[in-house]
Amino acid sequence: MARTREVGTLWIGGALSWMEQLCLKSFVDKGQKITLFSYDKIANVPEGVICRDGREILDTDDFIKYEKKDSFALFADYFRIHMIQQNPGMIWVDTDVYCHRVMDYDSDYVMGFELPGGRRVNNAVLGLPADSAILQDMLTFMEDCYSIAPFLKEALQNEYRAAAAAGAPVHVSQQPWGVWGPLMVTHFIHKHGLAHKVQPLEAFYPIPFPQRLKFLRRNAEVQKLLRPETTGLHLWASNKRELILRHDGLPRKGSYFAQLLDHHDIQPEKAPLTGRGKKKFDAGLLDDISLKQVARFADIGGNAQAMALAAWVKWGCSIDLIDIGRNGSWPEGPSDWVARYRQFLTDHGVPFDHINLCGKEDDLVPAQVVTNLTGFGDLYRIPPLGAVLDRVLGPGGCVISDIRKGSGGYPFFRQRGTLTQLSSRKDTGGEVHRVLVIADKAPTSEADQSWAEIAQGLAGKDGFYRESDAHAMLFIKRSDTLVVTFDNLDIAMEKREDKRPWGFAFVEKQGWSMLGVTAEGWTWFRDAWVDAQFDELKNTGFFQQFKRVVFYGASMGGYGACAFAAACPGADVVAISPQSTLDKALAPFETRYKTAWDRDFSGPYGDAAKASATAGRVTLIYDPYEPLDSGHVARFTAENVVKLRAPLLGHRLGSSLHQMGILSPIVLAALNGTLTEADFYQRLRARKQFGRYQKELFNRALSKGHPELARKMGRWVLTHGGNRHIRKALEKM
Template identity: 60%
Template sequence: MAREREVGTLWIGGALSWMEQLCLKSFVDQGQKITLFSYEEIPNVPEGVIHRDGREVIDTDDFIKYESKDSFALFADLFRLHMIKQNPGMIWIDTDVYCHRPMEYDSDYVMGFELPGEYRVNNAVLGLPADSLILNDMLSFTEDRYSVAPFLPKKKQKEFRAAREAGHPVHVSQQPWGVWGPMMVTHFTHAHGLTDKVQPLDAFYPVTFRNRMKFLQRASVAEGMISERTTALHLWASNKREMGKRHDGLPPKGSYLEMLTARHGIRVREAPLKGRGKSAFQGGLVDEITLDQVESFADLSGQARSLALAAHGRFDCQVQIVDVNNEGQPPEKQSEWVDEYRQFLLDNEVPKEKISIIRDLGALRPVDVLANLRGFGDGRKVKYLKPFLDGMMHSDTQMFMDIRKGSGAFPFLRDYGESEILSTREENAKEVRRVRFARSAPSIVQNDDTWDAIARRLAGEDGFYRPGPEGHSFLYVPRSRDTLVVTFDNLDITMTKREDRRPWGYSFIEAQGWSMLGVLAGGWTWYREPWVAEQFDDLRDSGFFKQFKRVVFYGASMGGYAACAFSPAAPGADVVAISPQSTVDKSVVPWESRYKAVWDRDFTGRYGDAAEVSRAARRVSILYDPYEPLDASHAARFTNDNVQHLRAPLLGHRLGTSLQQMGILNPIILGALSGDLGQNEYYRLLRARRDAPRYQRELFNRAVESGHKRLARRLGEWVLTRNENPAVRRGLRKL
């Protein structure tokens, strides 16, 4: 009877790519027990793989690398020796080793020659007796991180000895690649006379490193090189570089790797290649997106299609292809690459209704993720990026871009937000940095003559316009004496060009024939400029609000805070606030980690703590997602008897956008502003969320994360009877 063997491996680096998933799952599918060690949570380990803490083997946070390649392979070389020592009989395999058929070797010695001539021994597959002399000798050798290995080339040994004698010994991390890997294993194998224990070349390495790209050619090429003696098959992780650079991070069509991913049900677009060592691939940037939800993705340069695919695979988002030239203008004719880009997405299961092509700058809208790889700031002048920063970035947008040294991009971006360097590479003798950019609180924009003229025209002869400091202004547009709606800008509106702005909710309120008092801000001020409070005092004292039968204060996020906070100026008014903050006073809400730009503002006084001062209103309707922890904490502070909590589970902080996508924002807000929206009617309208893909996806994911797989399966099957939800369908495949 064949001996049942367990294999083990190590992963450092967050989520697995499809290549690691493929290799791990191949052992599970072949019925071979496999353990994955790691030092962090890994979100996408294939089912059936045993996951253990690496500290059981080596309790450390010192993950040494080969500095020349920025690779954890050096630590993995050390880890495998300790794993074998502490787990007798366990065979080490690299995470790029595929199980062609189970390894059932009787001997504890499991290793293979990697080159013709049968001299060099690789350690991608390594099994040794736990009490063997060779293992003990290698463990002893690795205890000295400054040793001069006797198996290094003579010239290199001489160089290292000279450095040591001069008081500057060379650390192992600065020594040649493989010094604790194949070079060391080869040396000690021959030193102990164990070459008869080594498996022939075709056991693990029938496709040698030199021939590694055979795996990227038609499947029959690699198949023809595999023999009956092949068990574990080294796929060579260095193939990632070729696929990342030339194949969008995907296995080439018709290749051996594509055949294997299909055989084992690996969804490659959901686990993109992230690069190896200093290589950084586009698709892997999806792991750098720190947003909980992504509804929209846009590519400015046409160079991020693998990231677009990965983003859609993870978030089921819309993908916008923006066709502009080097000056940021749409070309007269559609660029040739656009159709190819679109077809690539279609070929990889992105529905056509999720893809749009933008060739009109007037059609630009804010998106959640913006890609500008090899574009403005690299191959294109960064100054032409400005209209896209203004038109496509809201307060939470994340942009990924490449910045070439000398382009002036870093100083240019400094006025807009903050850049975090993710990786650095060299191209054409120039340093290029890949960064994640996020908008910071915009600089305060003061009122100017252009906006003043627009505002006065909107106000007309019977209205008024009052400009103030920090870009604040009051714009009164009279219509009906029945209802006045007082609205406040949110964060995104403050980022809009002054000449393009209208007060929050302007068109909607105009359509109802209601009068409007729009309170505008020149930045992320939370309206804590004393002048704003003075204006509300003046309007209150002059009897301005008393001329209307109903007064409603309305806003979202920052504007939602202001709607609640300034409602005492019109006692008895109604308040409608979407995802509001109760205050941003850190002494009151120390758990509020957002909006650092206003932490030093004064939130005290008669219009300070919105949860307290809004008790003067007739009714305060708070719309919020109870699963957004910070929003829920703020909502919980509103405890007065006049408060109506309207929960919108799993729809996020940008609740208005979610409700709009469901087609129920207008009736909800109309009912709330009219004073007719009660809880029964609200929750009746909210039933529409049951057909909303985002809600379905979030509900399904929560069932899975809670361990209720049976419930998740039933829910997923129900969802797919109502509509095509790719995210849920993918989730069901994993159950």
């Protein structure tokens, strides 16, 4: 007589999604007893599932993770072995295992190969005799969180042994995925000669991991791959990511997942996919909102379908679809996305009269939650969002928005409230942050103020502050020496404690006047407004009130210093790692800074190499071994140019000079006009004790085919203070 088995599993991480609900309920509906262990109460467990406290198995609050993936799978690997030992006959199943057919295995050995070839054993379904030698071996192996697994690659084992010998053993949480999971189980199965006890691929993994996306396809395509031997079917939780990317977290009609949900009467919109590992999905972002009640949810641009549906499920709120163009204009008729969005919502239970189209300014009303995903501040310029947001976002409300680094989004939103970064991602265009902004228009301290408010206070009665959508100018009058600086305001506001442009404190300390030019993002100051401001300053004689004028900046700021010095002929320029232009016709070698490639670099301030020819002394500090920086510097051919080489310190050599303690005296002398080449190179000798320079010089000797020279240099370094990179490299030579 077949032996019907009890199965057990574990859940850590808040409410269940529809995928876990589906899998748990499948066992209940098939008549198989299933126990869910957890360490906190879970509100949405399907009826019929037995709930037990995980502390019955392991009384702990230390839920160790695979840190690289921020995953509790490591704790689950540890928990399952103890669960099997303490519950004889119970079969472990992951929460993404579906009961295709009741598990009625007579043997206590229940596991399956997960790939063709009869080697690798998965542990998503696992049963072992509670008193077996293999189970005891696994428990013993896991007692040491720093053990070096014999089944890891030899090179990795050697690395871990070296780390342990150096007093820094590698914790299991930093080791490869599966070291207490499939890798461990596979090793001990073969060590104990139990491969003949393992079920064939068809039992649990007829659709193996490489083919997991087939579960997203039509029901008939999946059914033909299942076999009579199939019992607990692994659905692969990693499909959550694909469901989010392709279908807003909900299976499409007619798919295998959709058929299963319908069969077991699970409503997926009521238990959305909220995240996986470090990745938080759109619907999960609502957990970061503390509002108890939300009457209105507004989506600007139509890219938050999953969040809108989750908001309706959570609060029963109205949903406003704000249909506005990328330049802030209102379309003549509904955009293409509106109909699709409405259909998606109504297909999943949102009443039609809860969905409102806002296609003109008069349609806008305040909402408690506003979304701006993959839109203004990411793909499009952010200023056009201002007029809409000021109408839609009420005090105490919040915005969830994407901000591309360098777009000016941070200062834009800081003017409207308190900002918290929720997540970040990288794509071909750079880094994008997803942020939560809580509306608060009454800042109480400078930490809460926008740059405009700070700058207006700094300008005082003798200075001025001017701004456009993407640029600003702050003038502070102190003495008859003027330093004109150029900076990215995003960096100033986000990465500097004093929220001041680059060099502000330095210039202030010298008692000099300052004209600070800032950009909201990586604009290279290529804007008609900036040109017009410098034209006005030149034409009104602004610069003539000063005995000495120096233009100063680094990288993009260095470009600005060289280019706009044309507004003050005779002024000196100090530029660190500057660009000359991003015009592809003039600088075809430049492959960085794609965000500004489409900007117009024509006009009197466009080509910095030419514009700076009318300046006094133009001092360029750069690394000649950085080919792109060197290419730009080579374009400066005027007689007034002095090129100071800082080899092997990289594009961000300003940071290196600062770490060496020589940036301030070099810049001070340059701004004073007293820096000589001899002084510069004398101070630069400090690089001999600088770790980065030593590393780059050592690597360069090796790359040029001079290992003996590298050894000699390395031995000198190690006898004069040490360098970890060089020490490890010498050990391998």
